[in-house]
Amino acid sequence: MPKRTDIQHVMVIGSGPIVIGQACEFDYSGTQACRVLRSEGLRVSLVNSNPATIMTDPEFADATYVEPLTPEFVEQVIAAEQPDALLATLGGQTALNIAVALHERGVLEKYGVELIGADIDAIGRGEDRQQFKDIVRQVGGEVPDSAVCHSLDEVLSTVERLHYPVVIRPSYTMGGAGSGMAHDEESLRRLAGAGLAASPVHEVLVEESVLGWKEYELELMRDRGDNVVVVCSIENIDPMGVHTGDSVTVAPALTLTDREYQRMRDLGIDVLRAVGVDTGGCNIQFAVHPQTGRLVVIEMNPRVSRSSALASKATGFPIAKIAARLAIGYTLDEIRNDITGETPASFEPALDYVVVKAPRFAFEKFPGADAELTTTMKSVGEAMSLGRNFTEALGKALRSLETKAASFWTVPDPAGATKESTVEALKTPHDGRLYTVERALRLGASVEEVSEASGIDPWFVDQIASLVELRTELLDAPALTAQLLRKAKRAGLSDRQVAALRPELAGEDGVRTLRHRLGIRPVFKTVDTCAAEFAASTPYHYSSYDEENEVAPQPDRPKVLILGSGPNRIGQGIEFDYSCVHAAMTLRDAGYETVMVNCNPETVSTDYDTSDRLYFEPLTAEDVLEVVHAERASGTVAGVICSLGGQTPLGLAQRLKDAGVPILGTQPEAIHLAEERGAFGRLLTEAGLPAPAHGTATSYTEARAIAERIGYPVLVRPSYVLGGRGMEIVYDDGTLGDYIGRATEVSPEHPVLVDRFLEDAIEIDVDALYDGTELYLGGVMEHIEEAGIHSGDSACALPPITLGVEDIARVRRSTEAIAAAVGVRGLINMQYALKDEVLYVLEANPRASRTVPFVSKATAVSLAKSAARIALGATIAQLRSDGLLPQTGDGGVLPENAATAVKEAVLPFHRFRTTEGHGVDTILGPEMKSTGEVMGVDDSFGTAFAKSQAAAYGSLPTSGRLFVSVANRDKRALIFPVKRLADLGFEVLATAGTAHVLRRHGVDTKIVRKFSEGPDNCVERILSGDVDLVINTPFGSPGNSGPRLDGYEIRTAAVSAGIPCLTTVQAAAACVQGIEALLAGDVGVRPLQEMHAALARQWGGRS
Amino acid sequence: MTSASDGLPSKQNGRALLVLEDGRSFVGESYGAEGETFGEAVFNTGMTGYQETLTDPSYYGQVVVQTAPHIGNTGINDEDPESRQIWVAGYVVRDPARRPSNWRSVRTLDEELVRQGIVGISGIDTRALTRHLRERGAMRVGISTVELDPVALRERVLAAPSMVGADLAGSVTTPQSYVVPAIGERRFTVAALDLGIKSMTPHRMAQRGIETHVLPLSSTVDDILAVAPDGVFLANGPGDPSTADHAVELTRAVLDRRIPLFGICFGNQVLGRALGFGTYKLRYGHRGINQPVADRSTGKVEITAHNHGFAVDAPLDRVSETPYGKAEVSHVCLNDDVVEGLRCLDVPAFSVQYHPEAAAGPHDAGYLFDRFAELMGGDSK
């Protein structure tokens, strides 16, 4: 069936900010969809509040709305755009829920918009857990016994029947939000309560537990000719009970006979047809009983999902791209498989390699959070790897994660680990459980014991056992022979692992030297969708210690390697991928062959369409050097770009250069200059730029001496960190002692940095380009929250709201001085703190930053593209005349009437619980905790801020009840904003102290009890839902003193009640402006393209 | 064609050598039985179903290269074999499982290969070998654990018989006939000519109320008529269809009598020849369970299990005149437009080049057995 002729204009909905369970895989799918639809000659309009996405780049849609993903705003966009159809199956759960909401409000009908991909009924049948179970039974499948409940009583009576443990799962949620395993009534009440709240339809499913069964997923596609293909099967190594997003998974499934697999396939196809997803991708999860083979269906996602992105990268079959074509009427057999170029997409990929995906967690950022893995997804990112056997892929996946341990034997065992304690530990799923498996085996546990305790299939355990045997072989060998080394490499051991077992080889570099001398190098194979049955035209490669290399010669164009940023983690996410993708786009235009190296399956950078060549490899020195070697054999390598992918590639620059690899752009020496505190401090003094008084300590005594000199409060942190890892504000010797005590690796190699902490300073974030002579100020962002809250967690405004021309001029001078002194060639990111008219330099990052995409969208300039060109020798002057940069002026001084853009961070607190099941504290500090961001943009700051809040948390309240409880030092500052809210009609509640001050200033205030003051207190009021807005700033010094605890209870209550909770004076003030803007009404929507055109006009001379 | 040594497990995994007739060689480890074997090197891209593959008689005389890297993970069970024995001439895998894991497994694959004297090789770059066969075409190969000199082994490879012109069905067909009863009430009786039939095939028919009489290839028309069949089935099988003269004769006799006829794989080629079409050898064949085939009557795509190195040479663009009236190409492979099915318009006969019984493989083509039943039920074809 050919393309439908009745659709000319499709609206695509993105998935909004990066949150746990919904990350940049939806930028990948959305970007593909936009590309495809436009190449089909359709008009595409797009709504997505996430500025860090590639899909929201103006060139990917005809009209791009960076607006809140709420039904209200999306309806406005529909009204403005009048699309024929809405494609909501590529924007994750967010897009799907919006589509449902729009339907229920009659919006789709009103504007005659057709939902393509999956219609409302199909979405209902797939997403509503009860309807779905009925369907599975109708087609002859089995499901775990269960009942849908709408109240706690229903839940309790259901458990009478099902018996503990039971699984609680809310309808219409994603990433397992609010779900969990209840083992007793106490945990049941807690989970069911949270679940009912988490579900938009206040509905939870109470379900028989199939804990410990083997878990599988199938990725299917269907077209309107009712042709169905299974793109990929995925097996979870962690059995049922651990969310697939948190499980280590493999593709294809490795422990199923054909009969079992085909049963699963048949059932999956029947379910898909019965649910009635007319076109596109869908994901179905199954559980298989290990001893009986009994097969049950767990759930289906009637849309492209996280696993679809994984499956696409794992097989080379681009699910989202094809789903988009199917949605507009094509059938699978009409679509080419662009990897073979000859065969159609109506086939099932065959793999001749093994894919392993491993999750990346961030528990260390949420003190007190329960690190047990459950049915609620908690990982913040993932790495994928390919190998010609399981252990090779596993080894690569583990070192791709960039955790402390880089696969087995790279860190010491936990002290006192015995066989018994280790086997015991296997019973609770946890981050890095495969390390525990290896240790258990090494300490003498049998494959059966380990499999029994962990529920992990013996086949996988045995694979790890083979590594334990290999380890002994490596340890015992009198000398490391070529044959043994080759065996180790085939099994996927890194040079670092081998070095750990053979000290005489003088470390990783020693092993590499030996390996190269023995001529033991990996070859590069190709992901071709068909196990080599047909020739592949797409150079999508992975390394393996096998025999035949498939990298084609390409002598014509010079090659540029772009190193990506690896798995998403807090502090390093999609923003860096954005910059890498831009580099690939612009360098291809500039005549280079672009070669991407990355291991994150969620990203656009690992789409084989993004660069000329893709190497799906871990970002370690060893793996990157082998890629360089292969590419040098293929042609001329101009160099490697390390400054766009964040800290990961930056950290590799020096070692690559030492190995003789040309680094493009800012050189390792310069990087060191900016990152090594001592050197940077000297640089600042020479440049005459003020920095907070500071020192570097390698022991507690040293730290204390420094603190005495510069005075408390001080800010302490380990050197070389991103996202403020391990950073704390310390008010006295005692806490300083604790910190040093906790920061285990303090040593001459790993000193602690001690800075004077600047209280109540305005923080300023700057992104700039420097070419050696000229500085281009990309953008100056003024933080809403004061310094002390990590730049990644605080909201900020561009253009800055309160900074004067003189301040900007100072920022420009300082930034230029630093860029020049450091020797930046490309991007530099600066953070300043403005206090008492002094502009302190907080830090300089000689690389692309988290804010590059935000700045690029706010100012209509692609900083990353320019940076890549500068890295290859272009000057800012040239870029200005090429039109990549404005001919005159820069982002430092935007035109008078330029729109204001506000970035707001999105935080994952609601995902985590303490072991007692309590929420974790939501207080912000110098350590970054946010997973993503949104952008609100409009003419006035107030409206832009309101939009940013709507996008991040749902709209700000314009009436209702306000609860205030603030630290003494903040009381005066808060009188005005609270009074204003009272005047706007808000009813004000406050704790005694705060109420007292407010009343004295004529704000009529009701007193409510503190949490510590017994029943009917503020916390209960918040939880019961009769408070609409909370302002609470942290009390006094840290530690668990009473008021501090009150604050904690208040903030966690606000999070569970899902209402805005402002923790700083500045945020409160901004919020007032936002609410005023909302009350003033007429908050409209506007496409980026229009805003950028306006900017260009005012700016002069830009296309 | 396997000269296996006494079949003791070769657990020390000695070296093994694989040499292709064009001289390319691979050194790996002995897998399965020790000894030496020769055959036609072909690759199979299925990611599941090695047990079914090994026991598929159509692989007789062939050395099968598995592109899936891990083989043997689910061991061997007693339900899944497709015939009484392993038929492949040799087996090539990359990473054999050290330990099987599946609730139905009773033995390891390695043990089974040793037990049945199947010589194999593991640990070689199977992808490199596959790409070589893709580019140069299927060719003769030798695997040896005794002769480790490539030159010497190649001599022997070149001396081995080639697949072109090979008449192999006779060697795999059942010595005497047997009956597979219908499940439930019997609706039809079918005479199945065993050219290398797989056990799933009569089972699929039984599920549809068909009683299947499996007859040796040597059977005569009278033997066939003796079971008073409602329909005749031509099975899959090994070898070059151009040698299958006897089967072609029987088929003509069946067509003359307008007895409903259904053929698969080799049977498709036999029907093709009976209708006067030629057959030819594909460069490297179709062997896998992910092959997209279009049913030209409905336009629907089915994902199918293939195992064929030869194909029927019939025109795609028109209906052909044959000694039995009009006939057309009913199915085509979307990867390469190879003829995957024939339908007679004037006599009740049709066939497909692939495996609707699908063991291993997806069940998309099961409807063809229904079509056969309809044909026997006298419904319009």
Ligand SMILES: Nc1ncnc2c1ncn2[C@@H]1O[C@H](COP(=O)(O)OP(=O)(O)O)[C@@H](O)[C@H]1O
């Ligand atoms: N009945 C059950 N018993 C045990 N574990 C379960 C059960 N149902 C789901 N799980 C586990 O919870 C995880 C999340 O459940 P799922 O239905 O997939 O929700 P989500 O929509 O978050 O993916 C699954 O990956 C599985 O490991």
Ligand SMILES: Nc1ncnc2c1ncn2[C@@H]1O[C@H](COP(=O)(O)OP(=O)(O)O)[C@@H](O)[C@H]1O
């Ligand atoms: N001397 C200081 N006074 C007040 N706040 C500071 C100071 N130094 C750092 N901060 C705060 O800590 C945050 C993280 O510090 P930064 O040096 O930017 O580390 P990172 O490398 O993690 O970005 C900054 O965004 C700022 O809000």
Ligand SMILES: [Mg+2]
């Ligand atoms: Mg799920």
Ligand SMILES: [Mg+2]
């Ligand atoms: Mg910073």
